[in-house]
Amino acid sequence: MGKESEKLIANNKKAYHDYFIEDKYEAGIALAGTEVKSLRMGKCSIKESFIRIENGEVFVYGMHISPYEKGNIFNKDPLRTRKLLLHRSEINKMTGKIAEKGYTLVPLRVYFKGSLTKVEIGLAKGKKLYDKRQDIAKKDQRREAEKEFKVKNLY
Numbered sequence: 001m002g003k004e005s006e007k008l009i010a011n012n013k014k015a016y017h018d019y020f021i022e023d024k025y026e027a028g029i030a031l032a033g034t035e036v037k038s039l040r041m042g043k044c045s046i047k048e049s050f051i052r053i054e055n056g057e058v059f060v061y062g063m064h065i066s067p068y069e070k071g072n073i074f075n076k077d078p079l080r081t082r083k084l085l086l087h088r089s090e091i092n093k094m095t096g097k098i099a100e101k102g103y104t105l106v107p108l109r110v111y112f113k114g115s116l117t118k119v120e121i122g123l124a125k126g127k128k129l130y131d132k133r134q135d136i137a138k139k140d141q142r143r144e145a146e147k148e149f150k151v152k153n154l155y
Contacts, residue, residue: 009117010044010110017132019106019124025094027058027119028085029110032076034068039117041068044110051084051105051121053095058084060107060119084119097123 015021031039038044043066051060059081067078086094097103108120127135 005112005114007112008109009039009042009112010046012046012049012106012108014047015106015108015122015124017127017135019104019122019126020131021106021108021122021124022103023097023123024108025086025090025121025123026113027121029060029117029119030083030085031065031117035065035076036117037070038065038068039110039112046107046110049107051107053091053098053105056088056091056095058086058091058094058105058121060084063107063110084121094121094123102126 045064048064049060049062051058053059061081062079063082064078067076094105098105102125104124104126106122106124108122110117110119112118
């Protein structure tokens with residue numbers, strides 16, 4: 001099987017700012033036909049979404065997929081709970097980690113892999129305020145260094 005192309009639909013930059021991402025998983029997502037068409041048009045947001053494990057099944061909450069314009073009666077609720085498709089061993093591993101204090105699951109990005117819609121899940125640990133400040137300071141330093149480097153190379 002050849003390498004399938006990945007087309008990014010939605011990215012959750014806020015997750016990298018608010019959490020330390022320790023592990024990543026790829027999950028399929030159970031969708032209705034009109035939702036897939038809406039995703040193909042790039043109408044998806046995962047900024048406010050989160051993931052929970054209930055009765056051995058994984059669900060994503062707050063993932064907004066805009067209704068498809070030509071979908072009329074077939075459109076589903078844009079914020080409905082959607083089931084994620086993972087192997088049992090992966091779910092068990094996540095459940096064990098989440099039982100530890102401070103761990104949570106966050107969606108990192110939504111993308112097409114070939115013709116399939118996938119969600120990248122991050123096993124994350126919350127950052128404290130001082131961690132966020134350190135990250136911002138590092139970004140500023142890197143930006144300044146790149147700026148100086150550009151100025152030096154112009155002359």
